[in-house]
Amino acid sequence: MDARKYVKTALTIAGSDSGGGAGIEADLKTFSAFGVHGLVAIISVTAQNTQEVRAIYDVSPEVVAKQIEAVADDIGVDAAKTGMLSNAEIIKAVARTVKKYEFPLVVDPVMIAKSGAPLLREDAMDALIEYIIPLATLVTPNKPEAEKLSGIKIETLEDAKKAAKIIVEELGAKAAIVKGGHLNLSEAVDVLYHAGKFREYRAPFVEGCTHGTGCSFSAAITANLAKGKGLEEAIKVAKEFITMGIFYGARIGKGHCPVNQNVWIEIPAEKWRVYESLTKAVRELERIGDRILPHVPEVGMNFVYALPRLYARTPKDVAGVKGRIVRFGNTVKAVGSIEFGASSHLARAVLKFMEFYPEIRSALNLRYSRGLIDRAQKNGFKVSFYDRREEPEEIKAKEGATIPWGIETAIKRLSGRPDIIYHLGDWEKEAMVLIFGESPEDVLRKLKMLTE
Numbered sequence: 001m002d003a004r005k006y007v008k009t010a011l012t013i014a015g016s017d018s019g020g021g022a023g024i025e026a027d028l029k030t031f032s033a034f035g036v037h038g039l040v041a042i043i044s045v046t047a048q049n050t051q052e053v054r055a056i057y058d059v060s061p062e063v064v065a066k067q068i069e070a071v072a073d074d075i076g077v078d079a080a081k082t083g084m085l086s087n088a089e090i091i092k093a094v095a096r097t098v099k100k101y102e103f104p105l106v107v108d109p110v111m112i113a114k115s116g117a118p119l120l121r122e123d124a125m126d127a128l129i130e131y132i133i134p135l136a137t138l139v140t141p142n143k144p145e146a147e148k149l150s151g152i153k154i155e156t157l158e159d160a161k162k163a164a165k166i167i168v169e170e171l172g173a174k175a176a177i178v179k180g181g182h183l184n185l186s187e188a189v190d191v192l193y194h195a196g197k198f199r200e201y202r203a204p205f206v207e208g209c210t211h212g213t214g215c216s217f218s219a220a221i222t223a224n225l226a227k228g229k230g231l232e233e234a235i236k237v238a239k240e241f242i243t244m245g246i247f248y249g250a251r252i253g254k255g256h257c258p259v260n261q262n263v264w265i266e267i268p269a270e271k272w273r274v275y276e277s278l279t280k281a282v283r284e285l286e287r288i289g290d291r292i293l294p295h296v297p298e299v300g301m302n303f304v305y306a307l308p309r310l311y312a313r314t315p316k317d318v319a320g321v322k323g324r325i326v327r328f329g330n331t332v333k334a335v336g337s338i339e340f341g342a343s344s345h346l347a348r349a350v351l352k353f354m355e356f357y358p359e360i361r362s363a364l365n366l367r368y369s370r371g372l373i374d375r376a377q378k379n380g381f382k383v384s385f386y387d388r389r390e391e392p393e394e395i396k397a398k399e400g401a402t403i404p405w406g407i408e409t410a411i412k413r414l415s416g417r418p419d420i421i422y423h424l425g426d427w428e429k430e431a432m433v434l435i436f437g438e439s440p441e442d443v444l445r446k447l448k449m450l451t452e
């Protein structure tokens with residue numbers, strides 16, 4: 001068995017961005033996110049950050065060609081993309097070299113960086129059109145790039161369609177997708193012209209980070225082509241990938257912050273870690289159920305664990321026990337399975353806590369008793385509380401606002417991070433003790449100390 005055939009490879013022919021947001025760096029991270037081995041031919045070194053491009057140093061056309069040949073001859077290329085190509089001599093060398101091989105080629109016709117710096121010389125535009133576009137399996141221009149290539153002004157979706165068609169029928173690309181990031185529409189719509197037909201890809205406009213969107217989007221398409229997906233399917237996956245990457249963007253630097261390519265694998269991986277860890281802890285809780293029994297509230301107990309702070313935004317990002325944990329004979333039992341979004345109250349308590357202390361991602365609730373609080377204090381835990389009778393009217397009137405208000409009030413009351421927050425209840429509201437910790441294991445450790 002030759003295991004090598006299970007590893008797919010994608011090549012990026014592009015410039016390096018020292019800020020790690022766009023170019024070669026964005027492409028490699030994207031390839032990794034899709035489980036594809038990344039290969040590179042660096043055409044230029046840029047000294048760049050989120051605010052500006054400070055210097056550009058182009059690699060010689062011969063060395064660019066040699067990089068492509070070195071990897072294609074030995075390793076093999078399942079799909080390739082181009083990004084920043086900088087000058088006409090590099091463009092000609094790239095065209096001459098890729099022609100010798102048969103891999104699909106995605107062309108991202110990078111012209112100007114988000115920060116405003118030109119990444120393609122004015123006099124290289126004709127070379128791009130003459131030598132590179134006809135070799136493209138797909139061209140991925142944004143609005144200004146599509147205007148330059150097609151020669152028409154783009155304001156509407158219809159204009160974007162016309163431009164995509166011109167790039168295919170007049171410039172000789174196999175397909176073109178005009179991206180809607182710079183179009184003033186209500187959604188981020190990209191229009192593909194392929195095999196004589198149009199297809200639209202839509203996603204909501206999201207707030208986040210957009211440096212390197214074009215690079216990551218075209219790299220995601222390339223990675224999926226390398227994995228053997230058809231063009232339209234590869235674009236569909238790339239569109240999902242880029243929307244998530246923008247939404248959970250890496251908020252670094254003082255200028256345009258970069259897309260977060262890690263999200264694609266990090267969220268599923270973290271979800272699994274959370275699930276495994278909470279499952280183990282709930283099992284342990286059931287094992288020591290006899291001593292927990294007296295502390296189970298009338299409304300039942302829950303045990304929650306949130307995704308890391310960057311990904312924890314709503315109760316859907318927090319795992320808990322469906323149907324809660326209840327008294328059962330002489331022990332306690334989880335009613336349902338562990339699911340994300342299974343808890344509302346406790347999940348909102350943890351989400352609020354994480355705004356102050358991002359490392360505290362887990363919590364469990366017990367019935368209040370003076371004895372528990374005394375033992376907590378004896379064990380050296382930091383204890384705080386809130387009083388529902390002090391809740392402002394406007395908070396009371398807002399659905400779901402009491403718990404976040406309570407947690408914030410309790411945290412601000414104390415100097416330092418609480419381990420435990422309690423409240424004494426109110427009309428028809430049971431008094432409760434909440435134990436917080438970094439992980440379910442940490443919460444269990446505290447719980448054991450309180451109930452020994």
Ligand SMILES: Nc1ncnc2c1ncn2[C@@H]1O[C@H](COP(=O)(O)OP(=O)(O)OP(=O)(O)O)[C@@H](O)[C@H]1O
Nearest residue numbers: 142179180181182188204205206212213214215217
């Ligand atoms: N705010 C946003 N929300 C959702 N999708 C977006 C947003 N901005 C851009 N996109 C999408 O991201 C992809 C890249 O499009 P964009 O037009 O930003 O490319 P670009 O200008 O070449 O990117 P860059 O120059 O930053 O590398 C497209 O699918 C586009 O629709």
Ligand SMILES: Cc1ncc(COP(=O)(O)O)c(N)n1
Nearest residue numbers: 015016022023113114211212
């Ligand atoms: C090396 C390199 N390649 C491409 C871009 C375009 O990305 P953006 O438009 O997001 O700045 C860039 N800034 N740097």
